[in-house]
Structures are given as C-alpha cells and as structure tokens.
Amino acid sequence: MSRPWEKKSSRYVAHYRIFHLREDICVSPRNGHEMPAYVLETRDWINIIPLTPDREVVMVHQYRFGTEEMSLEIPGGLADPGDGSMLEAARRELREETGYDSEEVIKLGAVRPNPAILNNTCHLFLAKNAVLKYEQSLDDGEDIRVELVPLSRIPQLIQEGKIVHSLVLNAFYLFDLLQRER
C-alpha cells in the first residue's frame, strides 16, 4: 500500500516564461485507474537569511504579483543557469537585492515548495556576518526596500502574520532548529 504510481505517458501542455506545464497520465497502484496529473516544471529556488554581526536580519520589502500585496521576506529567487552552485545563487541574490555580502554562507537545508504540483526544490541558506559592500542591483521587475530586523523579533512577526511567505518561514524554522542543537 502507498507506493509510487506508474507514469503511462507524459506530454508538455504549455510553455510559459517561468515554467513548463506537463500532463502525466499516471496509474494508481491501489485500483489501476488512470489519472492525469498536472506538473509545473521550474528551476530550483533559493533563499538566504542574511545575519549582520549585530544579529539583525537583512530583510527585503517588495510588492508581489501573485498576492497583489507588499511582502516582508528574506532575499531569494530562481537559481540562474549561470550560477555555479545553489550557494553561489543565494549569494548572488543577496548581493543583488540588498548589496550585502558574506564569506560565511552555510546551507540550512532544502524543501519541496509543493510536492503535489511543482517538481522543484528550494535550497535554504544562512549568511553569517553579512555586511553592506555593494549597491543594490535590481532588474526591471524588482523594486525592493531593505529593512534590518532584529533576529529576536522574527517569531513575533511570524505569529502576527507580518511575515507570511511559506519558504521564508522554512528558512527561519531550520535556522531555529540548528540553533537549538547547540
């Protein structure tokens, strides 16, 4: 009981700028019924908690097109094909969105943003001793205000619904678990 399904066929239904939509015909191991499954194929994502020497988190405040709301987040985005590694992708996003950089980036873990309909992974990082070194470098689709938030205030901001991005919460949870280990 509860095994992988057989994929009988697979085809692309549509291609968009940020993802490809695939339809897989899958066979239930429980009853043999066939069912179409829709999968959004997209590149892996990264995000990163930049922590200053004063234990402040370098957060970004920006408008989000999906929710049509302003959102308080940590830096993050799509890994680029040109990024050498997920860690480099995270460090690039940190530099571009905030101008901060760090020589001490560690991986916190990886999660599946939505195993039901997305094929990708989000890789979560922590940048220790992050310091302001560069100018922000925003593309046309970005308009980002940097905001320093004491790390100690993060749980309250989450509980009050001021930080609501699922993947941002994941990074703070994994960081929290890591700190408790020590």
Place this chain on the structure above:
Amino acid sequence: MSRPWEKKSSRYVAHYRIFHLREDICVSPRNGHEMPAYVLETRDWINIIPLTPDREVVMVHQYRFGTEEMSLEIPGGLADPGDGSMLEAARRELREETGYDSEEVIKLGAVRPNPAILNNTCHLFLAKNAVLKYEQSLDDGEDIRVELVPLSRIPQLIQEGKIVHSLVLNAFYLFDLLQRER
C-alpha cells in the same frame, strides 16, 4: 520606494483543472516600465496537525506527482466550495485521509504558499486529542498510508530531510512557536 505596482490590464491565458493562469500587465512604480506578471489562481489550501492523546502525530505517506517521490506529510489539500469554513475543510481532509477526527481543532495561522506566482493562502490547523473514528475515504487520485509519529521526533525528521513539504514545515513551526509562548 517599494510600493504596489499599478495593474494596467489583466487577462486569462489558460484554464486547467486545478488553476487558472492569468497574465497581468504591471507598471513599475520605480521606473514606469511595463512588465507581464503570470499568476496562478487557485483555491485556498489547508493542512492540519492531528495530535493523538499520546502526543503522536497522525501523518500520511503518499506518492506526489510533482516531485515523483513518496512524501511524509500531515493531512491537507484544497478547500472545497462546499466546506462551510477553512476549519471544516481541515477537519474533512483529516477524516477522509486518515479516519481520525477531533472536536478540538484550533487555527495555527495562515501563510502564502508563493506570493510571487500564486494568489492563494494556506490555512494551518491543529487537531488536539485526535482519535480514530472512521474508515479512510480516498478518492481515485489518492493512495495514503497512515503513520503515527511521536511529536518529539518531528524536528529530527525535518533536519534529516524526511519531511520536506514546505507547508507541512510551516504548520510544525507555528505549533512550535505556540507551545513556546506558554
């Protein structure tokens, strides 16, 4: 700086079983440039941590079509139009996927699964004193094995990458923060 973007126009590009794809033409408040934003419109989601009187979590083990992997999760899914409330939707998913029920369901919070490309919210619940009352009631697309996991083991399973669903981690984090308040 960092304000909402003006939506100049909006049209549906495609309709699929689980979402509608919308293209919005948005105007940057920073530089006046127009940019298309793709938004997946979908119903709200719910998930629920069912906790037995022995402090075991009633988890579900199932195959996921997006990641093409087996996944260890808590019950959850789409809210149905017929559900009276998000809490009722959560309790229905709990009953259908596991056969467990609870009279003590409380809301842990709500998150945005992906503010960049999804318009919806995921509502997170806790079911205290969950007990087995019914048979599982699975639809054709489901093949679920119930697994009881001691609550105390959850952080380790997350750190080891055995629980990877972003929204499942969110529920455990909010529950964790709630417990620390007390």
